[in-house]
Amino acid sequence: MNSVIKNDLETISEILDDVKNYGLDFLQNLPELTTYATIQEKPQGSLPEKGIGTAETLELFRNNYQQLIVASAGPRYWGFVTGGTTPAGIAGDWLTSVFDQNTQSTKGAGDVSAIIEKETIRLLMQLFNLPQHFDGGFVTGATMSNFTGLAVARQWAGAKSGRNIAREGMQGDVVVMSATPHSSVIKSLSMLGFGSNNLVHVKTLEDREAIDIQDLEGKLEQYRGRNIILNCSAGTVNTVDFDDLKSIAVLKEKYGFWMHVDAAFGGFAACSPAHENLLEGWEHADSITVDCHKWLNVPYESAVILMDQKHAALQVETFQNSNAPYLGNPEENFSYLNFLPENSRRFRALPAWFSLMAYGKSGFQSVVENSIACANVLGEYLNNNALFQLDAPVRLNVVCFSLKNNPDKNHEFLRLLNSRGKVFMTPTNLSGALCIRAAFVNFRTAEKDIKLAIEEMEAVSALI
């Protein structure tokens, strides 16, 4: 063994202590750390001939690279939809690296960590009050989850025309519809050969991002006879609007389309009795996307795809490693490698399992309801404000706003606000106009953070 690696192994206890203390320092200071990296240049490191060992590498990182790390896990990082990391999430994630499983199967020789992955999926379904006929597995994020749901939908559509698309390829006999798809759905259409230009856009309700059910039915009639996949939104990324999943489920009975629900973060509305009605009907979906690195507050990368088990055979047709005999017959030997896109699979379920067991239903109810309350505090401030205007109703946990009197300065305002490093938000487009968007999913965020952000917003508005 290389002498540096040997020395590292012999001093692993000190190394892990150092890493723990270093990580602890970061976590304890997280609320005060900057949300914006001011250094934008590339690091200039070069590969050493003889390695310097982990202890020295940690020092090197601390001195030269720490400044590139922002408080994205902190309480005032409201850009995109970025969750934080709870103690249980971190514990599970650390052990995922320590255990280094390649999570595949539930029985047989070698690694059987998929037993825990399957259990984690069951726990998640209990958290979401979803029926037992769903099963699923972990992927890197909601993008891959949407990809997976749409890939099996594609296989389903081919099977309806007597074709195995996984083997024979596409022949343009599938129609995909959606009203307000997330960009990752469009990307999935590109990756899956549907062609993103071929998406059939269904109208939204007036001043909403939710699907217009009448227009949907019109389109379903128009494309009658074709195999249709409908991508539904359970929480649009901008205004957290929900398609009427209950009415969609009724139309599904009538027209027989594949119902995919992108509930990347909106699925967590199920944790709050006051908001679970938003998801009514999602139990009729064929496939559902939920992100765990958002509202479950586990570290990136973690999401699940939930699939109605009646589609298990189609799922295997889509993802089977047909020329890998060591995986055995997928009918007899369950392996995630035959059900999901990745063949190398980190034990992603573990941080989620730790979190679900550590905090339970009431823990996540309080995380979700706290985020919603924070969004409402900011929303109420923005309503009838002299400086800012609320650009969309606060439906759940996202707030969209702009400068009241000079919205053309929104961009400059946001750039300045972010550069001060106290709070981070991202821009978006609502009805063609640029506005500012704050998304709340971090379990640490509290009212004092909203207060601090408002002070920053007011200070910056005075500067432009």
Ligand SMILES: Cc1ncc(COP(=O)(O)O)c(C=O)c1O
């Ligand atoms: C509704 C929705 N779908 C999909 C995604 C993509 O998620 P990820 O970045 O985890 O791939 C997001 C991310 O914000 C989202 O909000």
